[in-house]
Every structure is written in C-alpha cells, then in structure tokens.
Amino acid sequence: MALELEGTLRQKLLVQSGASARGPWMKQEFVLEYPDGNFTAQACFIAFGQDKVAELDKYQVGDRIKVSFNLKGREYNGRWYNDLSIWRIAPAGAPAAGPAAPSVADNRADAPSGAAAPASVPPPTLDDMPADLPEDDLPF
Numbered sequence: 294m295a296l297e298l299e300g301t302l303r304q305k306l307l308v309q310s311g312a313s314a315r316g317p318w319m320k321q322e323f324v325l326e327y328p329d330g331n332f333t334a335q336a337c338f339i340a341f342g343q344d345k346v347a348e349l350d351k352y353q354v355g356d357r358i359k360v361s362f363n364l365k366g367r368e369y370n371g372r373w374y375n376d377l378s379i380w381r382i383a384p385a386g387a388p389a390a391g392p393a394a395p396s397v398a399d400n401r402a403d404a405p406s407g408a409a410a411p412a413s414v415p416p417p418t419l420d421d422m423p424a425d426l427p428e429d430d431l432p433f
Contacts (some may be wrong), residue, residue: 296333296363297361297362300326300385301327302324302353302356303325303326304354306321320346321345321349323338338378341378347384350380358385359386360381362377
C-alpha cells in the first residue's frame with residue numbers, strides 16, 4: 294500500500310548500518326509531524342538504503358517535506374510491529390508522486406527528439422462523435 298503524507302521534519306535519528314547475508318545495509322529513522330484534524334500527530338519513518346539515507350540528508354530539522362511511503366506490518370514473538378518505509382522524499386508542495394502520463398510527443402515514432410507536446414487538447418464534444426450509420430448492426 295503506497296501512501297503520502299506532508300508535514301514538518303521534527304527529528305532525525307542516528308544512521309544505523311550493518312551487514313547481512315545479502316550484503317551491507319544502511320537505514321535512518323526520522324520523525325514527521327503532520328496535521329491531524331485540529332491537532333498535530335507524529336510518526337516515525339524509515340529511510341532504508343544508502344540512496345534513501347542520502348536523500349533524507351538533504352533536509353534539515355524544521356523543513357516542510359512530503360514523504361511517499363509503504364505501510365507494512367509484521368509479527369514477531371506474538372507481537373505486531375508496523376513499518377513506515379519511505380520510497381520518496383520531496384519538498385512540501387511538490388507535484389504528486391507516481392509515474393507521469395506520457396505526452397503525445399512521447400508516443401509518436403516520427404517525432405524528433407525534443408519535440409514539444411501540444412499545449413492543450415480540448416475535451417471531445419457530441420459534435421466530435423461519429424454519426425450513427427444504418428448499416429451498423431452492432432447492438433451497442
């Protein structure tokens with residue numbers, strides 16, 4: 294499950310690292326304060342991997358940021374633990390996370406590189422629809 298939350302970076306905990314069977318690893322936890330109705334709430338997120346820790350290092354305590362994260366739960370010795378694992382950090386107010394829709398120019402095989410997409414295309418109207426043909430025998 295991928296989620297997004299915007300708030301203020303309140304605390305950065307120490308970087309942790311180690312080695313596993315898959316190789317070396319690195320993580321850093323941080324606390325994000327975000328609005329929750331009339332109050333504020335705080336959540337602890339995990340930046341896992343050298344690239345995510347380096348991305349988090351760009352921001353200082355007090356900065357407004359937006360985090361995109363996955364919510365995961367796991368059981369250990371009869372107790373349940375939740376992880377908020379980030380996969381993107383951006384300044385607050387940045388565009389929504391996710392893949393961008395390809396432009397019209399991206400889909401044209403004959404378009405030269407660097408060709409600009411049309412500024413805007415108006416939505417279709419009823420006049421743009423094809424007329425009903427009497428030889429059309431489809432029931433829909």
